[in-house]
Amino acid sequence: MMKQLWAWLDERTGLGRLTDAFLFQNLPGGSRWRYTWGAVVLYTFLLQAITGFFLWTAYSPSTQTAWESIHYVQHEMTGGWVLRGLHHFGAQAFVVVIVLHLLQMVIYGVYRAPREVNFWLVMALLPLAIAMSATGWLLPYDQHGFWASRVPIGIMGVTPVIGPLLQKIAMGGPTMGHHTLTHFLALHAGLLPVCVALVLGAHYYLTRKHGFADVPKDCGCPDEKYFPAQFLKDAVACLVVLIVLLGFVLVPAWQHPQVAPGVHLGAPADPSEQYSAARPEWFMLFLFQFLKYFPGGTEVWGAMVIPGLVGAVVAFMPFAAKWKHGHRFNVLFLGTLLFAAVVLGRMAAVEDSQDETYVAAKAQAAEAAERVRQLTTERGIPPSGAAQLLRDDPFTQGPKLFAKNCSSCHRFDGHDGTGHVPLATYTARAGDTWESIATQHFTTPERVRELNKTLTGPLAADAKLIVPARIFGPDLKGFASREWLAGLLDPARVDGPAYFGGTKFKDGKMAKWVKKNCTPEKADDLKKAIAALSAEAKLKSQAGPDKLDTELIKQGRALITGDFACTDCHSFGKKDPDATAPELTGYGSKAWLVRFIGNPAHPDCYGKRNDRMPAFAEKKILDAKQIGLLADWLRGDWYVPPKNGAK
Numbered sequence: 001m002m003k004q005l006w007a008w009l010d011e012r013t014g015l016g017r018l019t020d021a022f023l024f025q026n027l028p029g030g031s032r033w034r035y036t037w038g039a040v041v042l043y044t045f046l047l048q049a050i051t052g053f054f055l056w057t058a059y060s061p062s063t064q065t066a067w068e069s070i071h072y073v074q075h076e077m078t079g080g081w082v083l084r085g086l087h088h089f090g091a092q093a094f095v096v097v098i099v100l101h102l103l104q105m106v107i108y109g110v111y112r113a114p115r116e117v118n119f120w121l122v123m124a125l126l127p128l129a130i131a132m133s134a135t136g137w138l139l140p141y142d143q144h145g146f147w148a149s150r151v152p153i154g155i156m157g158v159t160p161v162i163g164p165l166l167q168k169i170a171m172g173g174p175t176m177g178h179h180t181l182t183h184f185l186a187l188h189a190g191l192l193p194v195c196v197a198l199v200l201g202a203h204y205y206l207t208r209k210h211g212f213a214d215v216p217k218d219c220g221c222p223d224e225k226y227f228p229a230q231f232l233k234d235a236v237a238c239l240v241v242l243i244v245l246l247g248f249v250l251v252p253a254w255q256h257p258q259v260a261p262g263v264h265l266g267a268p269a270d271p272s273e274q275y276s277a278a279r280p281e282w283f284m285l286f287l288f289q290f291l292k293y294f295p296g297g298t299e300v301w302g303a304m305v306i307p308g309l310v311g312a313v314v315a316f317m318p319f320a321a322k323w324k325h326g327h328r329f330n331v332l333f334l335g336t337l338l339f340a341a342v343v344l345g346r347m348a349a350v351e352d353s354q355d356e357t358y359v360a361a362k363a364q365a366a367e368a369a370e371r372v373r374q375l376t377t378e379r380g381i382p383p384s385g386a387a388q389l390l391r392d393d394p395f396t397q398g399p400k401l402f403a404k405n406c407s408s409c410h411r412f413d414g415h416d417g418t419g420h421v422p423l424a425t426y427t428a429r430a431g432d433t434w435e436s437i438a439t440q441h442f443t444t445p446e447r448v449r450e451l452n453k454t455l456t457g458p459l460a461a462d463a464k465l466i467v468p469a470r471i472f473g474p475d476l477k478g479f480a481s482r483e484w485l486a487g488l489l490d491p492a493r494v495d496g497p498a499y500f501g502g503t504k505f506k507d508g509k510m511a512k513w514v515k516k517n518c519t520p521e522k523a524d525d526l527k528k529a530i531a532a533l534s535a536e537a538k539l540k541s542q543a544g545p546d547k548l549d550t551e552l553i554k555q556g557r558a559l560i561t562g563d564f565a566c567t568d569c570h571s572f573g574k575k576d577p578d579a580t581a582p583e584l585t586g587y588g589s590k591a592w593l594v595r596f597i598g599n600p601a602h603p604d605c606y607g608k609r610n611d612r613m614p615a616f617a618e619k620k621i622l623d624a625k626q627i628g629l630l631a632d633w634l635r636g637d638w639y640v641p642p643k644n645g646a647k
Contacts, residue, residue, distance in 0.1 A: 023227035025208060030221045031230035034108065035212045037101040039234035040241055041125070042200055044094045047242070048132075049193060051087040056189055059139070061181040064385040066141035067268040071376065071386065074265050081262030085249030088263040091133045093245060095283050098125050103338070106317065106330050110213050116318040118206040121199050123315060128196050133281060135188035138181065142266035143365055146176065147278030149184070151288065158299045176271065267368035268387035273400075277361035279352070286344035289351075310337065360419055371396055374641045398633020401626055406476075408469070409502075409612065413477035422469040423451070430461045441467045442497035471502040472612060479634050480537040480588025482545075485530045491515040504611045509569065510581070517564070525559055529566075532556025537588030541636050560584070571604070582606060593631035597622070 009015055027035075058077060060069040073080035102122050105111050111119035138149040153176070157167040172179025224230070253261035280288055287307075294302035313333065320326040352358045368390065375389040382388050390396045399417035407416035415421050426437065434445040441448070451466040475498040478484040487493045494514045500506045518526055532553045535546045546553065560566045561573065569581040583604040586592045595602060598617030601610040616622040622630070632638060 023225070023231070025226045027224050027226060027230060028211065029213075030224040031226075031233055032212070033233055033237070034104060035230055036234050036237035037097065037104050038203070038207055038212075040097050040237050041094075041101050042204070043238040044090060044097055044241060045196060045200060047090045047245075048087060048094060051083050051090065052189060052193075054083055055087055059185075061139070061178075061185045063141065063178050063181065063269075066139065066181055067265075068381050068386055070140045070142075070265060071381070074262055075373075081253075082246075082249055085262040086245055089245045089248045091129075091136060092281060092283060093241060095126070095129045095133060097241070098122065098129050099338075102126065103334055106334055108213060109321070109327060111318050111330075112321050113318065115206070115210050118203055118210065119318055120315060121203045121206070123311070124199050125196065125203075128192060128199065130284070132188060132192045132196065134284075135184045135192065137281070138176075138184050139188065140265060141181065141269045143269055143273070143275045143368070144266045144278065146269035146271070147275040148280055149176070149180075150278065151280050151284075155299075155303045158303050160300060160304070265369065266365055267372045267390060268385065270387055270390070275361065275365065276357050277365055279348075282345065285348040286341040289344040289348035364418065368396060375639065378639060378641065392629075393638065394629045394632035395638040397626075397629045398638075401622070401630045402476075402633070405616065405622065405630075406473075409472040411471060411475045411477075411498075413475065423466055424469040426465045426467045428459055428461055428463040428465055432459060432461070434459060437465065437467060440470070442471055442501065443468045471497050473503060474499045476634055480534060481539060481542060482530050482534045485534055486526075489514055489518045489526055489530065491518055525563065528552050528556035529559045529564055530556070532560060533584060533587055536584065536586050537592075537635065539588070539635055539637075580607070580609070588635070590628070590631050590635060590637070593634060594624075594627050597627050597630060 010017065055073060058069055058073050058080070060066060070084070073084055075081070077083075102119075105115075105119055105122060134149070134152045137145045139145065153167055153170055156170055157163045159166055168174070170180070170183060171177075172183045249262060279285065287303075291299060291302045294300075317326075317330045317333075320330055323329070371393065372386055372390055375393060376386060379389065399412075402410075402412055402417035403420070407422055426441075428437070434448055438445045438448050448465070448467055451468075455463060455465070474488075488499055491514055493499060495501050495506045495511050500508070500511050505511060531545075531549050533556070534542060535549075535553045535556075538546070557573075566572060566584065567576065567579075569579060570576075570584045571579045572584040574585075575583075582596070583592075596605050599615040600606050600613040601608065601615060606613075614621060617624070617627060
């Protein structure tokens with residue numbers, strides 16, 4: 001019955017003859033493992049096509065839905081993270097196997113006549129595969145993908161004459177946005193795969209036409225049919241590729257089950273937030289490093305001219321092979337290219353690992369990615385998109401706002417809020433020593449020497465030094481907490497760099513009062529007063545102690561208005577029109593901080609005694625939302641996931 005059905009189908013379609021031609025092609029000299037490369041290239045492409053199709057069904061190409069749809073695939077779609085992982089690593093594998101296939105063709109000489117066109121077809125596959133990968137970087141629309149995609153777009157822009165036009169076509173306008181996503185999707189999932197499929201089809205046809213290789217007639221190897229010998233070798237090779245790809249996807253998930261599985265998904269793209277850790281995929285790092293040697297105006301040489309000349313040399317190899325030592329030259333040339341690419345890629349990786357800005361940006365990006373995962377788990381994704389969760393998050397925005405607006409005077413645990421210590425230049429004067437300079441900048445001589453490693457010998461006058469920027473205001477880590485107030489009321493620390501040491505209040509009434517009144521004998525009373533003043537802030541981190549210490553706080557309030565006489569200068573509990581220092585009612589609360597940041601010269605704050613601090617609201621430096629986010633961050637008031645938080 002089956003034979004009859006197959007005969008009927010063959011008679012009407014010719015499918016049987018095609019199958020026979022495919023499976024039972026004669027292989028002179030028998031099957032070889034090196035013949036598997038073509039099958040591996042085809043298999044990797046088919047894997048990309050299949051996984052890409054299913055990803056496409058869940059993808060929504062817009063600036064407000066692209067990241068969200070990938071998040072759905074990653075965290076909600078059954079098996080979605082495996083599917084995305086295979087597609088991601090499969091794209092990298094596709095480039096690798098093409099390079100290896102090209103190298104194999106040259107080593108074994110299967111690029112000579114009559115196989116020149118087949119060799120050029122494999123060459124054409126490489127830029128197509130790279131283009132497919134590069135157009136896929138943007139599609140998740142996370143920070144890394146958005147900024148990494150600027151690299152190929154930038155390379156387009158340096159193309160002579162038509163560069164700006166190509167750039168505009170790729171982006172769909174003057175800037176990257178919605179149309180860039182749709183254009184890249186059309187290229188990634190439409191035009192480029194069709195081109196690859198056509199090239200692979202032509203490559204397969206010519207391989208069948210000319211054979212896998214020229215086998216010497218006296219090799220003593222019997223001929224074999226493609227099926228089953230070579231077919232089984234091809235199947236094993238493809239299975240190995242699949243196992244390796246699954247290893248990259250699954251093993252990290254098994255090793256770190258607490259981390260979201262599969263390929264990393266960064267925070268949603270935000271064009272207004274510069275991302276210093278943007279890099280192309282690892283197989284393009286060599287070009288990224290290479291372009292560093294072609295600064296301003298010469299990029300076209302590194303991006304177009306030299307790669308074009310190298311490509312021309314490779315394309316000429318079938319003809320060069322006719323020379324006496326042409327084949328040896330070709331093998332050596334390709335080997336040198338691969339070695340140079342590995343060296344340049346390694347150099348890029350090493351330089352990045354030693355670049356503090358890059359390392360910090362990577363850490364911040366990882367933190368932002370984890371933060372948005374936490375927020376989406378807790379709150380879901382709003383209609384305005386997941387990026388809005390981060391824009392409204394004090395934990396995310398607070399450090400950025402502090403670094404930009406406050407770190408010129410203040411520190412947060414010794415840094416600018418984002419982990420950086422602001423630096424400045426200092427011109428040494430006669431009589432300066434490493435120790436005196438360190439004292440001026442509230443640091444250590446060792447730190448100053450470390451920042452100025454290039455300076456050797458005695459410190460000369462007029463020497464240009466890099467030093468930590470001067471501090472003109474208190475360190476605000478833990479502001480209004482009991483620990484912070486204990487330092488403020490410590491005679492040994494009140495005029496130090498963490499409090500008034502950099503301000504005009506260093507020798508003011510408050511510093512003098514602390515040194516006179518905050519003695520060890522009053523330690524118990526100070527503890528009560530600190531608890532009472534800190535309770536005004538209603539800090540989330542101190543909710544437990546504040547609730548338990550109601551009696552202690554009550555006694556402290558009495559001391560503030562009584563024995564300590566704080567109300568001689570400050571308002572506390574009720575308004576005092578004669579107060580000359582910041583109001584203590586609600587001290588450190590959100591309302592208090594918003595008022596203080598908005599206008600520190602307000603009568604309830606420092607008034608006319610304000611020391612340099614700008615009126616951020618009055619001068620419209622920050623809007624109400626930004627001030628609120630900064631205040632919440634300083635107070636530690638943000639969403640904290642449970643310790644056993646769900647993925």
